[in-house]
Amino acid sequence: MDRTEALDAVRTHPGWYHTLDLGGGVVVEGSVDVRPFVERALPRSLAGKRCLDVGTFDGFWAFAMEERGASSVVGIDVDDTTQLEHPPLKRVGNVATARKSGIVPGEGFRIAAAARGSAARRVSCNVYDLDVETLGGSVDFVLVGAILQHLRDPVKALERVRSVLAPGGCAVLVETVSTRLSLLQPRTPVAEFRPAMPENRFTWWVPNLSLLRAWPTAAGMPPVSKVPVLHRPLRGNAKGDWIAAVKVAPA
Numbered sequence: 001m002d003r004t005e006a007l008d009a010v011r012t013h014p015g016w017y018h019t020l021d022l023g024g025g026v027v028v029e030g031s032v033d034v035r036p037f038v039e040r041a042l043p044r045s046l047a048g049k050r051c052l053d054v055g056t057f058d059g060f061w062a063f064a065m066e067e068r069g070a071s072s073v074v075g076i077d078v079d080d081t082t083q084l085e086h087p088p089l090k091r092v093g094n095v096a097t098a099r100k101s102g103i104v105p106g107e108g109f110r111i112a113a114a115a116r117g118s119a120a121r122r123v124s125c126n127v128y129d130l131d132v133e134t135l136g137g138s139v140d141f142v143l144v145g146a147i148l149q150h151l152r153d154p155v156k157a158l159e160r161v162r163s164v165l166a167p168g169g170c171a172v173l174v175e176t177v178s179t180r181l182s183l184l185q186p187r188t189p190v191a192e193f194r195p196a197m198p199e200n201r202f203t204w205w206v207p208n209l210s211l212l213r214a215w216p217t218a219a220g221m222p223p224v225s226k227v228p229v230l231h232r233p234l235r236g237n238a239k240g241d242w243i244a245a246v247k248v249a250p251a
């Protein structure tokens with residue numbers, strides 16, 4: 001697919017998750033715009049680094065890492081929505097909604113990569129199965145974005161991330177955190193457990209800031225940075241979830 005074909009495909013794509021800049025003034029509007037988080041989540045330069053984007057979806061973070069000079073970028077995601085760890089009570093409804101949407105997993109990434117002339121690769125891989133062989137080698141930098149909350153076992157996923165890091169490598173987690181629990185229990189790692197909440201469709205856990213440090217620590221990758229809050233949806237109001245980032249590295 002060349003850029004012209006890709007821009008045509010953008011128009012007919014049934015739905016975008018990420019808001020993406022495709023160059024030449026073309027910006028696709030997705031349901032989630034993480035552009036404001038890039039400056040504080042990613043190092044200014046990733047020159048020469050082999051990078052991995054876990055749960056890449058339409059590829060926003062993969063393309064952002066490429067823009068920062070990564071020598072190679074792989075994004076992993078699942079190709080079959082039945083492989084996602086839907087909360088059991090929501091599985092049937094979620095899978096039916098995904099099928100009805102007409103969105104083919106990976107298609108947005110493919111179109112966006114072609115439009116941007118990106119060399120980033122998308123590999124179909126469940127994070128629980130992540131290993132060096134699947135990636136074609138170890139990596140220096142990993143971005144884990146908004147995925148731990150959707151997993152039954154975030155620590156197991158982070159162990160797999162650790163297993164693909166080259167010596168000296170590190171990862172950044174950009175995740176939703178519970179404002180309420182971060183304020184009420186700043187020193188105790190706890191999470192809101194949401195699978196049985198009627199209005200929730202995809203989320204297992206919403207950790208507090210302390211748990212966002214404890215999950216990677218339990219997986220052998222303690223934080224090597226403070227945990228900046230990148231986004232406070234409702235400033236001064238404890239009802240909205242925050243977005244926070246933490247840099248971690250194997251101990």
Ligand SMILES: C[S@@+](CC[C@H](N)C(=O)[O-])C[C@H]1O[C@@H](n2cnc3c(N)ncnc32)[C@H](O)[C@@H]1O
Nearest residue numbers: 054055056057077078125126127145146147150
């Ligand atoms: C909420 S989206 C986040 C997208 C992107 N990482 C970001 O931060 O904007 C979660 C992504 O993780 C993927 N995902 C969920 N469970 C996964 C798993 N077990 N293995 C790989 N990818 C998974 C989903 O398919 C989806 O693309």
